[in-house]
Amino acid sequence: MILGVFSSFIAALLLWFSGKSLKHKLCWLIMLLPASLFIYFASFLVKMEGAKVITYVYKWVPSMGVNLSFRMDGLALLFLLLITGIGTLVYLYTSNYLKNHPLLIRFYTYLSLFMGSMIGLVLSDNIITLFIFWELTSISSFFLIGFNNNDAASRKSALTALAVTGFGGLALLGFGVYAYFLTGTTSINEMIGYSEMFENGISGMILLGFIAIAAFTKSAQFPLHFWLPGAMKAPTPVSTYLHSATMVKAGIYLLLRFTPHFELNPYWSPILTTVGAITMLYAAFHTLFRKDLKGILAYSTISALGILVFLIGIGTTASLTAAFVFIIVHALYKAALFLITGIIDHQTKTRDLSQLSGLRKIMWPTAIAGFIVAISSAGIPPTLGFVGKDLIYEATDYTILFTTVAVLTNCLLVYAGFATGIKPFVGKLPEKLSAVKPPSRTLWIPAFLLAVLSVVFGLFPSLLGNIVQTSLYAVGDVSFVKLKLWHGFNGILLLSMVTIIGGFALYYFWKISIQKESWISKFEKISPQTLFVKTAVGFEVIAYKWTRIAQNGHLRNYVLIIVLALIAALGYHIIEDNASYLSNFTLTPMSWNEIAVVGIMFFAIVFSVFARSRLSAIVGLGVVGYTMCFIFVFFSAPDLAMTQFTIDTLTVILFVLVLYRLPPYLKFSNTPIRIRDGLVALVLGGFITLIALEVMDESPVRSAADFYAENSYLLAKGKNVVNVILVDFRGLDTFIEIIVLSIAAIGVFGLLKLRLKKEDK
Amino acid sequence: MKSIILKSASNYLLPLLLLFSVFVLLRGHYLPGGGFIGGLIASIAFVLHAFANGLKNTRFLLRIHPGFFIPAGLLLSLLSGLAPMWFDLPFLTGIWMDNPIPVIGMVGSALFFDTGVFLVVVGVSLTIIFTISESA
Numbered sequence: 003m004i005l006g007v008f009s010s011f012i013a014a015l016l017l018w019f020s021g022k023s024l025k026h027k028l029c030w031l032i033m034l035l036p037a038s039l040f041i042y043f044a045s046f047l048v049k050m051e052g053a054k055v056i057t058y059v060y061k062w063v064p065s066m067g068v069n070l071s072f073r074m075d076g077l078a079l080l081f082l083l084l085i086t087g088i089g090t091l092v093y094l095y096t097s098n099y100l101k102n103h104p105l106l107i108r109f110y111t112y113l114s115l116f117m118g119s120m121i122g123l124v125l126s127d128n129i130i131t132l133f134i135f136w137e138l139t140s141i142s143s144f145f146l147i148g149f150n151n152n153d154a155a156s157r158k159s160a161l162t163a164l165a166v167t168g169f170g171g172l173a174l175l176g177f178g179v180y181a182y183f184l185t186g187t188t189s190i191n192e193m194i195g196y197s198e199m200f201e202n203g204i205s206g207m208i209l210l211g212f213i214a215i216a217a218f219t220k221s222a223q224f225p226l227h228f229w230l231p232g233a234m235k236a237p238t239p240v241s242t243y244l245h246s247a248t249m250v251k252a253g254i255y256l257l258l259r260f261t262p263h264f265e266l267n268p269y270w271s272p273i274l275t276t277v278g279a280i281t282m283l284y285a286a287f288h289t290l291f292r293k294d295l296k297g298i299l300a301y302s303t304i305s306a307l308g309i310l311v312f313l314i315g316i317g318t319t320a321s322l323t324a325a326f327v328f329i330i331v332h333a334l335y336k337a338a339l340f341l342i343t344g345i346i347d348h349q350t351k352t353r354d355l356s357q358l359s360g361l362r363k364i365m366w367p368t369a370i371a372g373f374i375v376a377i378s379s380a381g382i383p384p385t386l387g388f389v390g391k392d393l394i395y396e397a398t399d400y401t402i403l404f405t406t407v408a409v410l411t412n413c414l415l416v417y418a419g420f421a422t423g424i425k426p427f428v429g430k431l432p433e434k435l436s437a438v439k440p441p442s443r444t445l446w447i448p449a450f451l452l453a454v455l456s457v458v459f460g461l462f463p464s465l466l467g468n469i470v471q472t473s474l475y476a477v478g479d480v481s482f483v484k485l486k487l488w489h490g491f492n493g494i495l496l497l498s499m500v501t502i503i504g505g506f507a508l509y510y511f512w513k514i515s516i517q518k519e520s521w522i523s524k525f526e527k528i529s530p531q532t533l534f535v536k537t538a539v540g541f542e543v544i545a546y547k548w549t550r551i552a553q554n555g556h557l558r559n560y561v562l563i564i565v566l567a568l569i570a571a572l573g574y575h576i577i578e579d580n581a582s583y584l585s586n587f588t589l590t591p592m593s594w595n596e597i598a599v600v601g602i603m604f605f606a607i608v609f610s611v612f613a614r615s616r617l618s619a620i621v622g623l624g625v626v627g628y629t630m631c632f633i634f635v636f637f638s639a640p641d642l643a644m645t646q647f648t649i650d651t652l653t654v655i656l657f658v659l660v661l662y663r664l665p666p667y668l669k670f671s672n673t674p675i676r677i678r679d680g681l682v683a684l685v686l687g688g689f690i691t692l693i694a695l696e697v698m699d700e701s702p703v704r705s706a707a708d709f710y711a712e713n714s715y716l717l718a719k720g721k722n723v724v725n726v727i728l729v730d731f732r733g734l735d736t737f738i739e740i741i742v743l744s745i746a747a748i749g750v751f752g753l754l755k756l757r758l759k760k761e762d763k
Numbered sequence: 764m765k766s767i768i769l770k771s772a773s774n775y776l777l778p779l780l781l782l783f784s785v786f787v788l789l790r791g792h793y794l795p796g797g798g799f800i801g802g803l804i805a806s807i808a809f810v811l812h813a814f815a816n817g818l819k820n821t822r823f824l825l826r827i828h829p830g831f832f833i834p835a836g837l838l839l840s841l842l843s844g845l846a847p848m849w850f851d852l853p854f855l856t857g858i859w860m861d862n863p864i865p866v867i868g869m870v871g872s873a874l875f876f877d878t879g880v881f882l883v884v885v886g887v888s889l890t891i892i893f894t895i896s897e898s899a
Binding site for chain 2: 641644645648651652655659721722724725726729737741744746748
């Protein structure tokens, strides 16, 4: 099992380092990786007979409860088969689609990285590892969207996608940490036992909010859907694999996985059905206004994801069954449509719907595949789409609102399927496209295979009975379901008829044009995407302005800001504390030598403040430091005194070295600024004095000091407690400190030795 | 700084101060002192030498760049921390020899750790001071 999860990562590493040495002609062999994983996971179909669950636990960071625990159940298996199955076809397809691309190997690296993360994601039972794999899918998606990295639009889309899904990732982390805090376990399965935490009260609300944000960003739900159409800038195999069949379904997976936890949460169902319904209708409506084939597919994918969220929200046995079947239906037909679009794009170099027609004469196998998947997406028998759509209508249970929304969405999706799967192939072949060459076999076979599967599963839906049954069990539903193609003459069949006729009419009468496309783009101004981009730009502007204020490169300003911040923090404490200690402290009488030392110190300070040259100011500061040593000596802290003495010596030397070469005193600051600085310094000094008095007043907590004093000889064989603390009790701190010192030295060395030329600065 | 007195004095002061710094390092476990202070004293010794005889001569005296003391010290501290793990004890546990060695006194992993601190402090302060004085 662990090999099943990590083989893709290992493959990604190997591919990365094999670099150019791998012959591009042999690239299709990489397909063996997902293919063998598919066979391996398919073998679980037999092992999982009934409702068994197989778990594997590997200790990773046991002290923090982070274990590599993998849990194979029906839900995981369903996704695994989709990931590896469609992965196999996409790997094969890519070997031809990106033939002779200089970065083909890198592409496979990213693709394998993604596949591995996705496998890990659906198998993780530990919420922390789930989060890690979740983030890895976002990152690999970022790389794949920006694969054409010399195209500015690709880079921008990749960043948008990363920002949105990364935000969702944060929410997932918040969910994991909070759920762990509440339940004391990191195991998702064990959390079901604490389902009262997920159900009501504040904790239920917060957890639901977190998980909803995570799932809605990943699965592109309104109003966070806008990254997905942008993500279509990626090469078509990526759109097929990540942004239609698998990665975007990770959010759906998450919702399904936590269905048992939230089942009784009163807000779970309303939120999911509302968001799902809005998304499915909104996105399906948008398909009408897209000319780009991939644009239509992007919006119809969002719509399909909306349907899934909607079905999970309803939460009945019928709706969950419908969700599982629809996941398979959608993966089969949408992946095929994407692959077909890729073929058209690859051969004709255009995806403009208004320019494409009559391609059946050139690529008839592709046309057949397109026709089949189009009728599957429209839900016409005998395809699996028909089974799926029937189940959806059954799930809506004839409630007027739900059923209307579902029928409307499906009408529009019928149009989208026909427009992408049939429209390019029918009609007259335009002059321009007559020179187009037929696609090679490796391109059309994957799409054709998916189309065949749509029909086979449609004719024999019982083939899927086992996997749907175990998936249903995995989400806590023990009912028995039976999938059928033909349900007899009933209301659902009528709704199906209405849908198909409506969709067909739309397809027949609606002709996409530039006017329509530009009409919808008028609404861009108020779209969530624009708001998101504006917020992002706003952050940038604020960050820039703030940096100009706080980090302007003048040391005196940095010092001023640090001191002011300190004053604010201390001042808050002092005011809040109402200074009771001021009334009841007693001063010990001062001895003559203390008075002398403090007197010297005072004069040295005054001298350095009003000094006419830098050198004398530094000498004054040095004197202050040395008198401080005396004070340490008086109060029996010889270690501190020695350190202070040596440090002061070195500091003075450093200052002299630096300032020796500078021009004699220039008046940097005028009198008002000097007065301001003086005031700031005085206030800080006063505050520190108050704090010192407060420390004196507080009954000292001696336990730590006593422990060190008692044990320093017994445990660490040292009589000098300070040194024993440094090298033994707190040895790790000291070690980290000397590392920090080293970094500082390297920094100084690097800054001064790296004498940049003027133009490089 | 051209001063014959300082120049001749520094020739005697350098070994004396270095000896003192080692003394401070060794006594650290029982009496005031330790690697940090010892390291600072040692670097002051070299800085004094550099003031009197010029940076070039001090560099010649050191043979190697002071920066090399940094990794050496870090490595020594790390190894002294790792050593107890050989005896199945946690990282940085103090282990000690049973009997004191003449002149040096009790020897334990903490002493090596402190020596590492000493070296790092010498390396860091000399690197910073030398680099700044060269580029000033």
